[in-house]
Amino acid sequence: MAVPPRRSPVRGRVTPHSCRSRALAALLAAAALAGLAGCERRPLADARFTQVPEADPTRGQALLAQYQCGSCHAIPEVPASEGAAGPTLAAFGRRSYIAGEVPNLPANLIAWIESPQALVPGTPMPDMGVSPRDAxxxxxxLMSLR
Structure with a gap:
């Protein structure tokens, strides 16, 4: 048996928008609560997901210039890095994905720097012959860029 629709409190009549408005408000409230609940699970700056063990970020900054990464990328605080062929690497540590496909975690980033073609075949990023230590x-x- 069908439940009769509620009457509009304004004029005492049913309107097609009154039921939809309530449903939309409930849906938006549920979405907002779900979004807030997800914020507490893993903070963006959680060190477990951003630190690279046994690495020297200062040396890494110099290596970006040595490997001429700035020919394709704009990289903060790296001399001669104003390239536009690749994406800017500003705030790279805040990104969720590398090349839009690989989760941005230290081990994945190291593998990407060593051999991007192995992770995403056909990517425009060339293999530059970067050693594991340099990577x-x-x-x-890059993970320090926030």
Missing amino acids: RDIAAY
Whole structure:
């Protein structure tokens, strides 16, 4: 048996928008609460997800210039890094994904810097022959960019 629709409190009649408005308000409230609940799970600056073990971010900053990463990328505080062929690396440590596909975690970033083609075949980012140690240091600098 169907439940009769509620009457509009303004004029005592049913309007097609009165039921929709209540449903929309409830949906928006639920979405807001769900969003707030998710904020407490993993803070963006959680060190477990941003620190690169046994790495030197200062050395990584210098290596970005040495490998001429600035030819394609704009990189904060790295000389001659005003490239526009690739995305800016400003606030890289706050990004969720590398190349829009790989979760931005230190181990993934190190692997990306060493061999981007192995992680995302066909990516425009070339393999630059970066050593594992250099990749760790570069990743440490990039993860520090917030």
